[in-house]
Amino acid sequence: MSDLLTIAGRSFRSRLMVGTGKFSSSSAMVAALEASGAEIVTVALRRVDLHNPQDDMLAHIDRQKYLLLPNTSGARDAEEAVRLARLARAAGCEPWVKLEVTPDPYYLLPDPVETLKAAEILVREGFTVLPYINADPVLAKHLQEAGTATVMPLGAPIGTNRGVRTRDQLAIIIEQAIVPVVVDAGLGAPSHAAEAMELGADAVLVNTALAVARDPGAMGAAFRKAVEAGREGYLAGLGEERSQAEASSPLTGFLRNED
C-alpha cells in the first residue's frame, strides 16, 4: 500500500523536499535532486528570474517532474514576503509559496508576527501557504487556523547542520497538527532526517547538507533512504523510552539450577 504525503489535496510519494541554494554547480544540484527522489523543490525568488525560462537555475529544473515551490527567502517583513509571492504567481508559478520572513541575517530565525500576518493575507488571496516557523506550537496552531497548508518548524537554524534541536516542541506540534508537519532547516545528516521522521514528522526539507556534501548526488540518495527508514520506523511503532533497564532475555532459570 502506498503511503502518500498529501498537501492541499495534492499527493506526493516522496517525503523529502529539497532546496536549490548553495550548490557548487547546476549539475551538482541536478544530481542531488534526482538521487533524493524529491518531488517538491524550493527556489528562492530573489535568486531566479521567473520570467526567463533560460534562467540558469530554472533551466535545470524539470517542471514536469518537480513541483516548483517558490520561497520568499530574504523577505524581512510581511509586506516583502507578500510582494514576492504575488510576483511568483504573476510570472506563471502555481500559487504555492514557502513563506519565509527572516529579519535577522545572523540567525535567520523566522519572525512569528510577520509570518502570521503574511500567511493570513496570502491564504485570503488563494495561495497554498507553507510557512517556515520556529518550533512554536502556539504559532503553529494560529497558522493552521489561518488556513496554511502545512507548518514547517525548524530543527535548527538554516544552514547550521545541527540536527533536531527542537525535539520536544516538534513533538507537541506533531501531536496537535491538523496539517502536514515538515521539519525544515538545520538537518545536516541523514540521521537527522530519520530522527525527524521517527518523531512523526510528515516530511522534511533539506538544502545545505546536500549542497555542501563532497558528493551531492550520493548525499541525496542517503537522505532519501533515511527519510524512508524514519517513516517506516514511525509507522511500525517505536518502543517507548524507559529509565529502568528491562532484560531482553530471561535472567533466571539457568546455570545456578544445575549445581
Ligand SMILES: CC(=O)[C@@H](O)[C@H](O)COP(=O)(O)O
Ligand atoms: C531552502 C530553504 O527553503 C530553507 O528553509 C533552508 O535553506 C533549508 O535549511 P537547510 O539549508 O539548513 O537545510
